[in-house]
Amino acid sequence: MDFRLGAKSDAFREEVREFLREHLRPDMIERAHDSGTSHDWELYRSLGAQGWIAASWPEEYGGQGRDPFEMTAMRDELRLAGVPTDGLGQSIIVARTIRAVGTEAQKQAFLTPALAGEIIFGLGYTEPDSGSDVAAAKTRAVRDGDEWVINGQKMFTTLAHEAAFVFLLTRTNPDVPKHQGLTMFLVPLDAPGVEIHPVHTMGGERTNATFYTDVRVPDAYRVGEVDGGWDVMTVALTFERGGFALTEADRVWEQAVEWAGRTRRPDGTRAIDDPLVRERLATMRIDNEVARLLAYRCSYLAAAGGLPGVEGSMHKLWYAESMTADASELVDMLGAEGVVAHGEAEAPVDGWVEHLYRHAAVTTIYGGTSEVQRSIIAERGLGLPRSRR
Ligand SMILES: Cc1cc2nc3c(=O)[nH]c(=O)nc-3n(C[C@H](O)[C@H](O)[C@H](O)COP(=O)(O)OP(=O)(O)OC[C@H]3O[C@@H](n4cnc5c(N)ncnc54)[C@H](O)[C@@H]3O)c2cc1C
Numbered sequence: 001m002d003f004r005l006g007a008k009s010d011a012f013r014e015e016v017r018e019f020l021r022e023h024l025r026p027d028m029i030e031r032a033h034d035s036g037t038s039h040d041w042e043l044y045r046s047l048g049a050q051g052w053i054a055a056s057w058p059e060e061y062g063g064q065g066r067d068p069f070e071m072t073a074m075r076d077e078l079r080l081a082g083v084p085t086d087g088l089g090q091s092i093i094v095a096r097t098i099r100a101v102g103t104e105a106q107k108q109a110f111l112t113p114a115l116a117g118e119i120i121f122g123l124g125y126t127e128p129d130s131g132s133d134v135a136a137a138k139t140r141a142v143r144d145g146d147e148w149v150i151n152g153q154k155m156f157t158t159l160a161h162e163a164a165f166v167f168l169l170t171r172t173n174p175d176v177p178k179h180q181g182l183t184m185f186l187v188p189l190d191a192p193g194v195e196i197h198p199v200h201t202m203g204g205e206r207t208n209a210t211f212y213t214d215v216r217v218p219d220a221y222r223v224g225e226v227d228g229g230w231d232v233m234t235v236a237l238t239f240e241r242g243g244f245a246l247t248e249a250d251r252v253w254e255q256a257v258e259w260a261g262r263t264r265r266p267d268g269t270r271a272i273d274d275p276l277v278r279e280r281l282a283t284m285r286i287d288n289e290v291a292r293l294l295a296y297r298c299s300y301l302a303a304a305g306g307l308p309g310v311e312g313s314m315h316k317l318w319y320a321e322s323m324t325a326d327a328s329e330l331v332d333m334l335g336a337e338g339v340v341a342h343g344e345a346e347a348p349v350d351g352w353v354e355h356l357y358r359h360a361a362v363t364t365i366y367g368g369t370s371e372v373q374r375s376i377i378a379e380r381g382l383g384l385p386r387s388r389r
Pocket of ligand 1: 122123124125126127128129130131132133155156157158159201205207362365366367368369370371372375387
């Protein structure tokens with residue numbers, strides 16, 4: 001079995017590296033770290049101008065017809081270079097969903113600016129009382145002529161402070177079983193009645209609580225059928241998993257190996273000479289490799305014309321859990337200084353291990369918690385009985 005991505009992907013990978021050498025500056029990475037906002041407009045517009053936001057799409061939609069393996073190579077390079085990718089990751093989920101289920105008018109109106117890097121989208125699913133049980137959403141949308149009036153609250157609306165539209169899950173019929181009374185909208189985040197409040201997480205990410213009070217949106221911004229929102233969500237959630245093959249753990253591993261090779265202990269030996277250091281780094285490398293291959297499997301399925309479902313959950317669960325364990329091991333490996341944060345003069349590995357340690361915990365929550373991924377794998381992958389209703 002040949003695990004390489006092929007000559008075409010290698011050539012594209014080189015193009016991406018060249019692009020990053022020209023367009024990615026250290027201050028962009030620092031700003032994303034300091035603000036917790038994983039998005040940089042200047043870089044994003046350059047990606048858009050390059051035609052790479054959805055480079056796998058056909059040319060008529062603004063893509064370049066690249067295959068899923070080329071896309072994997074591109075995303076690998078973005079991740080290894082430390083590019084803030086949340087804006088890209090979220091927007092491509094919504095753009096792909098619009099392309100799959102939106103009207104022609106919606107494709108015209110939203111996809112052109114999205115692929116040019118002029119706008120990004122937020123995801124408005126989670127509410128204070130419903131996260132894992134996302135179909136229990138209470139945010140109400142009530143029809144009023146050609147418009148809808150929306151009232152409610154969403155929690156963790158990441159990048160709402162940068163996005164033009166939020167892809168909002170609403171309840172349009174409270175009198176039917178919960179999955180049957182949902183409808184999706186694209187809601188302009190500058191509409192009267194929308195409020196955005198920052199939420200700073202332990203992992204360093206800034207996200208938001210968003211409030212909707214008598215927000216009016218035209219029916220033309222409804223995505224999918226009235227009360228057919230769950231079908232739309234099913235498409236969108238599939239696109240959410242299996243996006244990026246590499247994670248922050250891959251970048252931090254490279255930095256940790258570099259640190260171990262040059263750091264001298266008081267007895268004159270290098271950190272890498274310590275078998276415990278080597279064992280930890282080796283374990284993490286193996287875990288990262290497994291995560292990468294699980295993601296490549298998703299790319300393979302996409303290349304074969306399928307949609308990764310359970311396979312996406314396997315990748316998400318593996319990287320989140322192994323990143324959590326490995327980050328903890330790396331903190332131990334560094335000793336007391338392991339908890340010194342990025343930006344502090346004494347921080348080993350430039351503080352990125354400490355950051356990974358905090359960030360890892362968050363990855364077990366967003367995009368569906370580890371418990372939810374386990375349920376999906378158990379039920380849809382292994383055919384075990386349902387654990388949720
Ligand atoms: C940094 C960050 C960014 C996020 N960004 C977004 C975003 O942009 N848009 C958005 O809509 N949401 C976003 N989320 C929300 C995220 O998707 C939810 O937090 C997640 O789905 C869990 O929901 P919850 O927080 O309500 O926890 P709950 O669902 O209340 O879960 C609490 C605990 O119970 C467990 N649990 C729940 N149900 C089950 C079950 N059936 N079986 C076993 N265990 C269960 C969970 O695994 C968890 O451990 C973000 C979250 C974070 C932390």
